Amino acid sequence: MAELTYRQAVAHGLAQELEHDPSVVFLGEDVAAAGGVFKATVGLAERFPDRVLDAPISEQAILGAAMGAAMTGLRPVAEIMFSDFLAVCWDIVANQIAKTRYMTGGQVSLPLVVRTANGGGLRFGAQHSQSVENWAMAVPGLKVVAPSTPRDVVGLLAAAVRDPDPVLFFEHKALYPLKGEVPDGEIVDALGTAKVLRTGSDCTIVALAAMVPRALAAATELAAAGIDATVVDVRSLVPLDTATLLEAVSATGRLFTVEENPRLCGWGAELVSIVIEETWSALTGPPVRITTPHVPLPAADALEDHAIPSAARVVETVTKALGA
């Protein structure tokens, strides 16, 4: 059992997979010699010099190379430095990687992972702070994962690398300094599994990535006020563990989602729609989404903190909705 930061867990998980399978390769901008601009890949190039490469500022070429390598026997992991930059290579992600197996009647396999630093809280402004996991969730053919702890970084990254299909792996840049216990030895988790972190009888709060610790903090506060909440970490948007989620919601009759992405068409809307259709009679009140408003993110700290859901906003929203 070692304590690692979320940042260190990335390098730890990548090293585990590069070690485990010689067909794993890793490429990105400033990832090799410099160990990444978030220092999340330090030491990998020294250990695996032929399989860890620095690339030019050419995101389309980076993901295209990953795709072509995946269809010819390698298991590439590509880094897109900030998830906002997925927009410059979105054609490769959404039109090529996501569709090629289907279009070819299953002839082509694409076992690849796209790692990227997602989310806000670092005062980087509208072009370096987005949560775009819903962009990926909306595209058939992509698996979508977003860990909230160092342990999940290692386990879900391993699961993603070993998965036979393309996985978008959203690391949350505000979580990189977060410390957590990581068991020794190889860890391989499973995609498509949500985690119930806390069980309560009054409502179910579902969160992802950096919103998970906030949901937990809110639950603690709510408990003090006599509201007992279940908290679920979604972890994987595609595949989605609807079994765990629907059970957790049915048990309490009330759903609250905590989303960092802007308001419209996020995973929360999808989950609410599923829950409504499938647990209608078990619901005691309308599901409520707690999201960032539908605006680009502002840079100033006070503004960014006001925009992104906080534990306080969760507490306030839940309390109001439950009329407590």
Next chain:
Amino acid sequence: MAELTYRQAVAHGLAQELEHDPSVVFLGEDVAAAGGVFKATVGLAERFPDRVLDAPISEQAILGAAMGAAMTGLRPVAEIMFSDFLAVCWDIVANQIAKTRYMTGGQVSLPLVVRTANGGGLRFGAQHSQSVENWAMAVPGLKVVAPSTPRDVVGLLAAAVRDPDPVLFFEHKALYPLKGEVPDGEIVDALGTAKVLRTGSDCTIVALAAMVPRALAAATELAAAGIDATVVDVRSLVPLDTATLLEAVSATGRLFTVEENPRLCGWGAELVSIVIEETWSALTGPPVRITTPHVPLPAADALEDHAIPSAARVVETVTKALGA
């Protein structure tokens, strides 16, 4: 009153705006000399030679040019031939055009329109048939419009061109041959206005673009079976006419959305979530989404027809849900 095809209505609407305002310019691939690959812009280059331009296969350069022109006094309309190709210029759309006014504290105005041929039904396969209006709806800072009739093409295109903000204008390529009455003289419609096409007491069916005629056909069939449906054409996803939509849903207590986009995180999920939160007590049963399954679109006609919602599927789903 003239009868125009949806295709002709595009050229008609563009001509109206090029005529009305000398600062309107239009660029795209094969749009000028050739009149567009869908023949939707025939004759414009002859009438407005300096303001209608053919561009290289450089979608980023096309939308970047539109953006730079918009911030310096022009009102550009840019064509992206197929909406699937928005992926190759998604950075300009989602990170630049959508965010610049906000990031600059309102210093920069971007009165521009991106026209694109959206949707399936032409057997073009997974890379030329997508409905990606939900990609745009998920990005704050973009207005999103999708007309279902020739008249709305003219009126909403004019409203989009005259709007001071960036508008993504999704024409449905399967509707280009559709004929309809277009009043003579200048037509300027309003963004953010849904249209109730039919009023019924049993349920409310909400559809967009090519799904609108299918929803209407389904309503006719349902009526014959004794189910009386309200049908609403959303027309504009951003701004969204929630007033009209919520009223129409409250009146019947049941909502069915008909979406061409793949299952996850579409406008239907957003609408369902809004309706649930705001008309909870008026609902007599769970809202139901009728969508294309979460798969890339297949090319073969039988497969594509099976994938995209049909009038028959709407009838079947509604009948089953209402237990009639």
Next chain:
Amino acid sequence: MPTPTELGLPPVPEFAAPLDDELALRLYTLMQRLRRFEKRAYDLFMQNLVKGTSHLSLGQEAIAAAFGIAMRPGDWTFATYRGHAHTLARGAPMDAAMAELLGRANGLLAGKGGSMHLTSAEHGAMGSYAIVGAHLTIANGAAWSARLRGTDQVAVCFFGDGTTNIGAFHEALNLAAVWRLPVVFVCENNLWMEYTPIGSVTAVPRPAADRASAYGLEPVLADGNDVAALYEVAAQALDRARSGGGPSLIEAVTYRHGGHSRADPAKYRSAEEVAAWMDRDPVETYRSHLMKAGVAVAALEEIEAAAQREVDAATQAAKDGPAPSLDQVDRDVWADGTSRWRN
């Protein structure tokens, strides 16, 4: 629009490259098979048996043929929506290709991809990509994989003149050069995008060749209708890639006989322009060359008849093929064969 002569091309291809007879006839045979397949594809589109769209290589067959013969089994082809010829040239079965155009269950892609996405991975035809630019970057990945896995496979990527103006072209060429990848980029310059002359939207007269130096590469220009010259160019570029010499960028100047796609009558091109290029028909001119070189007409006629028999049989097999079963809609999104996104 410049004439062939203004483009520095002879009125008819020279076929100066020395090829032994056996090789010459293999090239001719393949060109005949591609030519007749494409003509049939056009007829079937006009009969509305090919739904959706189709983009033909009529007039450009020499390029696919020369590379198809010069490449080794194990090498990879990355093609565009105009990819029938390139896929067949690697040995993909003609009946399955034709059946895919007709959207049948016995199609190469089970009817799910259609004309624009022909793929036969087992033959090294790694896909036909219908959004301009992307597949140049994907070809790099295959080449990278060959080097890392220590094989001597080469990736060959075909694309058009218009594609040289999109960002992915630039990114792919730079990365290929920096990593010295075993990849060959073949620009089929047919002088037109869809309906727009390439010269009107490109900053240089030679859309590919005039860009080579931007990637530290030698410009390579070829007569895209001279199958013999193309075979030599292909062999050299493949050798160079296989022997660690890095990527090549080849511009083969050619012309499409018909429209861009579907039923496009290509009215935007002048009759003189089309006529000048019809005189340079890669198949007919090579036939005359072979006859002059002493190949018996009977031998050529047998090749042509055999090609026609193959196309006719493929057409029949395609027409006889069943429609895909509807459950194909939900198959093959994932490696487990399903499209399951939830439990």
Next chain:
Amino acid sequence: MPTPTELGLPPVPEFAAPLDDELALRLYTLMQRLRRFEKRAYDLFMQNLVKGTSHLSLGQEAIAAAFGIAMRPGDWTFATYRGHAHTLARGAPMDAAMAELLGRANGLLAGKGGSMHLTSAEHGAMGSYAIVGAHLTIANGAAWSARLRGTDQVAVCFFGDGTTNIGAFHEALNLAAVWRLPVVFVCENNLWMEYTPIGSVTAVPRPAADRASAYGLEPVLADGNDVAALYEVAAQALDRARSGGGPSLIEAVTYRHGGHSRADPAKYRSAEEVAAWMDRDPVETYRSHLMKAGVAVAALEEIEAAAQREVDAATQAAKDGPAPSLDQVDRDVWADGTSRWRN
């Protein structure tokens, strides 16, 4: 990493271009203002008063200064996240710029954009763009607008060496050349991307100049630390654009004194490399040049003192600025000032 001499640069800039004293002092004054602003921005970042990030032009001030002086009011600047100097060089108020770095209500962008997005439209500073490549295509649009509206405005777009490898660079340069747009592209080649030497990921030694011919343009190389030479290069490119001569692509070789961003200590660069470039400091070397040319030390000292007073005052104004009101979160998504997406 090549030394300045290996790059064909003199050990110290030559300042050979003849400039009258008044112009020389204006250039020196502007460089001093930019230098002192950037140094203060660094201090404020280290004091955690600048939150998030900041990318400084320390060492590269000559480029922003030369163009800032050579450009006319009405011309447009398009900058990157490394855009403090370029924005100030167009006349944007220093106190509002500093306040923006501190995220205050009196910032240029009301605190909503921060260091990476400085913009002052009224001064022609049309934005600082933080995703590599995009703004080259946007600059084209402004240039296109100038021509269509019949003005003689010119768009100038600044970017780095690493940016020459992204697709948008290629698309922007080709379109600018085809449309002969009044736009000047200025590549500030500081030899490094973030932490990676440009030479290790680029197919040609001169990331911009060696690409010019791919767009039918003349390569233009300049000593990016020679403010006099840069002023001449700028004046020529601006004239050319204004007179319908079309775009220019300029590569100005320079060096950043500090790290890429934030507190980056830039350990990836050798001490010798940094030392050689410190000897080429565009501000200090120009100061010596002016003294040799007979400018009185007192005059220079007064310029420096005035610049420092301005920076100190701006710092105070920024620190005194209030935090933005929280309702700014929901303002200015749309032209009506709101973020309303529904009724």
